[in-house]
Amino acid sequence: MLLSAGSCSNDFVDTQFYQSLPDAPLASINEMNSFILGAYASMRNTSYYGADFIVFGEARSDEMFGNLAGGYYTNIVNYSQTSNDGYANDTYNRIYETVAKVNRVIGVDVNTLPAADRQKALYAQGQAYALRAMAFFDAFRLYGQKYIPGGTGLGIVLPLKYDPTALQPRATIADTETQIDADFQKGLQLMTANGAVSSVKTELTINSLKGLMSRFYLYKGDYAKVRTYTNDIVATGGYSVASRDLLQVSYRYALNGASTNSIFELAVGTTASLGTGSLRQRYNSAGYATVVVSDAAYNSYAANDVRRSLITPLASTGFKYLSYLTTNNGIGKYTQTGGADNVKMLRYEEILLNGVEAELNGGSAAKALTYYKNILRERLADIKDGSGNITQTVQQQMDAITSVNITMLKTERMKELIGEGLRQWDLRRWGDPVPRAGTAKTDPNLNAFPIPRKETDLANSPILPNPGYDNSK
Template structure:
């Protein structure tokens, strides 16, 4: 199923890349050839069928793998720590990512990981804009399967929205590019405000919904659906509300969008992290990981000029115990550990303990989501890349988003019900699977009326349910903006960031809530003259 989808979507990306290269390689200056038709395919003749549109769409999906690639920024240069490490749910055992763990001087405009993340997001934007340009300007009426081609507009809009959502949460205000760039003179785009970037996410996600199907045939499992766009839209609306004094219109809009989601919680919590239960009823969007036709070479990017050995996997060696396998997971430059803050407060919750191994060499602190319990992961030869999908949006996340929107809209009982739905699933799963005794986590009292109390329940529930999924830092920042908590003065103590490193955390709330734009972008883009404050 997944392999069919990935082969049908990704294997063709090589031809797409070659085609793009052909469009921009200058021909020799032989006057005898002036006016002669080109010898091969051109852009004007390429987009003539659903297959050819699908081939180009592949490259948009393929760009997402950059964020999970082992050699993103050179060997062992994975950048996933940007999304996982800055919060208070995970820490590292070695000082290999101190820009993110300690907010030290290495978090600067010349940080290569920041540059790679920024460039990868704009790669997604640029490729999505090509699809949007073609699906809107090419006459598809006489082609095979014009309905699928029309749906691709929704896919491209969602993927662009997701890229801008990432850019907003990492960098704040960035250039918004919604048209295909074809001239160098069009490359100098000024920065938009953070609120404008988030509004672009909302606009794109909302516009995507009418084009998208409720579901795809089984051989296309993993492609963007209406639920994908609904989930991102509802989430972005609550984020925008948080950054705008809990705007009631955005909160109500988020609830309306959430009510349209046709997903449900899985009975088994572990189904959300197993390679054998992917794209399930709780899933709204996943990065489709797989085995290349020959082997996954973790040194090779997903969409390079090589076929059969490209990396179609997700790298998670930093969240896996050493196994003596001799693969790249054992070579990880650091290990991500559950913080003492999280473990001390909620360590008895089976949603945390199930991902722990007491014999991991770190007193059970390596947080092995996607790798534990034994048997859920699927490692690919020869380097051990994981063919276990990365869950980007799932229904539990959105139920807690809806709980927050309901609470701030005055519906306290609805908020508590959403939280208790999540806790009931966890409790019942733990009892049935043997990971708990059926008492933890207990439901919260439905008669509670204190808004601050219930808001703390929501924050705690997201802390546990979504631990290690790249949600926590973005949550902390928006709750600081909304006044639900205060990050001012946070240090490395277990009351705050809870770092395992001896060196001090250098967090400055006036600087580090957004990360620096790459210096190369500021030097290249004449419309940007200043970086984020403090950089």
């Protein structure tokens, strides 16, 4: 595949350096850090985590769906993409643009730098390996053949060094997972050896890396590793479940990078706001309003569950919205009108839910219950009768929960993580049905996105397409 370093805005890369020496080896720690920031900028783009990649995980799920408002995500909802599909092409480009940028950092010979900068450079390379693992994992879930019946065991293209002229075939599923694993482990090793634990939430840290690794190993079914990384994060004592009184506030722009439950966010803010390309526009009733909450998801919340209040049913449209009102203090998730909300990449609640699932698969049932109740304790309010008298306190409700099972865990992941882009991938890794619209094609090979035609039809390209699409060979 042909890799482009992409274009970089002035807020993270010195334009003169980047444009005058685009392919020269990076020669300083400042240049290395600039390319790390450049990777974050690619990731927060609308075609990636800024909106589309998250929507892909929701529009094909049981908790949200695309209502085709404004024509957005029609091909996603209907499984009607072609090899020239804009969503498939644009997200592919942004993912591999991210890879290209971090490969520039990985390719630096640290020994050529001043001795005083080498430890920082190694830490930056650790971040680069980890970000590459994230990008490969994202590409693998979208374009890999793990969840289709008609594939030939193909994963994705795995460029391990920056070479804009290189052509290479897709790796196997097994080799793709092995490379993601290796990159995560290399990143953790370098960051741990060359940096300290940091509480910064808008850059990849040792703790946020462990959290992302717990997500990957959960998908891989390596529950022992999930338990290890969950234990490590919990043991830091640096994070807490957002309290029921502050849950709504934790999603607002005012707490960008500051909520106690936040582990990793992609910084956006007003200077880099995503505007009409933001996730807010996709979810908000006053925006495109094109991805809405399913009845089943809404009805799964108890009346005293504070998370129910994040969802707004509108009789005028018949839909239920995860973002509501046209003020910056709106209701739900992603409500800042200009799209300046940071992208919530990893919350403490997800770590606890990962821990629940891992403990239920070969670990401690008691610890799973503790993690589970740690969340519910801050989501359920006292139950009251019609006169306002308390009939059951939160603690009494907690005391009544004496065990947790996988079915309960699956429901809780839906209720807690709705709208955050994980549900489709949860359903697929569990082997559970992924609902399709009545208008959707039924071919299961279309679970995987098409490999863009610009990749498969390139002269001498060794990249094979996915079955079921117009560029299949």
